[in-house]
Amino acid sequence: MVHPQNIQELVNEVNPDWMGMIFYPPSPRYVGTSGEIASAARSLDKVGVFVNEPLSSVLEKVALFGLKVLQLHGNESVEEVRLLKEKSGLEIFKVFKIGNKIDWELLRPYLPWVDYFLFDTYTEYHGGSGKTFDWSLLKNYPYEKPFILSGGIGIEEVQAILDLKKQMPQLAGLDINSRFEIAPGLKDIPKIKAFKKQLMV
Numbered sequence: 555m556v557h558p559q560n561i562q563e564l565v566n567e568v569n570p571d572w573m574g575m576i577f578y579p580p581s582p583r584y585v586g587t588s589g590e591i592a593s594a595a596r597s598l599d600k601v602g603v604f605v606n607e608p609l610s611s612v613l614e615k616v617a618l619f620g621l622k623v624l625q626l627h628g629n630e631s632v633e634e635v636r637l638l639k640e641k642s643g644l645e646i647f648k649v650f651k652i653g654n655k656i657d658w659e660l661l662r663p664y665l666p667w668v669d670y671f672l673f674d675t676y677t678e679y680h681g682g683s684g685k686t687f688d689w690s691l692l693k694n695y696p697y698e699k700p701f702i703l704s705g706g707i708g709i710e711e712v713q714a715i716l717d718l719k720k721q722m723p724q725l726a727g728l729d730i731n732s733r734f735e736i737a738p739g740l741k742d743i744p745k746i747k748a749f750k751k752q753l754m755v
C-alpha cells in the first residue's frame with residue numbers, strides 16, 4: 555500500500571539521504587507503477603529495491619521513476635550485477651542476507667561492480683523481516699568497500715549502532731524499514747525523528 559502524503563511529510567520532517575521504493579510485487583510495500591511515491595519524494599535520491607528482476611524491467615523503472623540507486627535484494631549473479639551497473643550507470647547496493655555465518659569470499663567478485671554492500675537478515679523471504687542478525691559477524695568483514703546495515707533495525711538498537719560504528723568505519727549508512735512503520739509502507743515519522751536525533755550524538 556502506498557501513502558504519498560505520509561512520504562511527503564517524511565521528506566519535509568526527516569529529509570533522509572535516500573528513499574527506497576520496493577518493486578517486488580509480493581511485498582506489502584510494493585509501490586506499483588503509479589508514480590505517486592516518486593513524485594512525493596521527488597527531492598530525494600530514490601533507491602529502487604529489486605528482487606531478481608530482469609534487466610529490461612529494471613531499466614524501465616529507472617527511466618520512469620528517476621531512480622538514482624539500484625538495491626539488488628535477490629540472488630543476482632556477479633554477471634547480472636555487472637550488466638545492471640554498466641547499463642544503468644547508477645550506484646549499486648548489493649544485498650547479502652546473513653544467517654549464522656558468512657563466507658566473505660563470496661562477496662569478492664562483486665567488488666568492482668557495487669558501490670555499497672547492504673547486509674540484511676537471512677530469512678526464507680527476501681526482505682522486510684523485521685529481524686536483526688548477529689552483528690558480531692561483521693567484525694571479520696575484510697573489505698574497505700562501505701556497507702549499509704539493515705535488517706530489523708529499531709530504536710532500541712541505537713547504542714549498538716554507535717558502538718559498531720566506532721569499530722567499523724566501513725559502516726556508511728542504515729536502512730530502516732518495518733520497525734519504523736505504523737502499517738506496511740506507512741512510516742512512523744515521530745519515531746524516525748527520535749531515532750535520527752539519538753544517533754546524532
Ligand SMILES: O=C(O)c1ccccc1N[C@@H]1O[C@H](COP(=O)(O)O)[C@@H](O)[C@H]1O
Nearest residue numbers: 581681682683684685704705706731732
Ligand atoms: O520491505 C520489504 O517488504 C522488502 C521486500 C523485498 C525486498 C526487500 C524489502 N525490504 C528491505 O528489507 C530490508 C530489511 O527490512 P526490515 O528492517 O527488516 O523490515 C531493508 O533493506 C528493506 O529495504
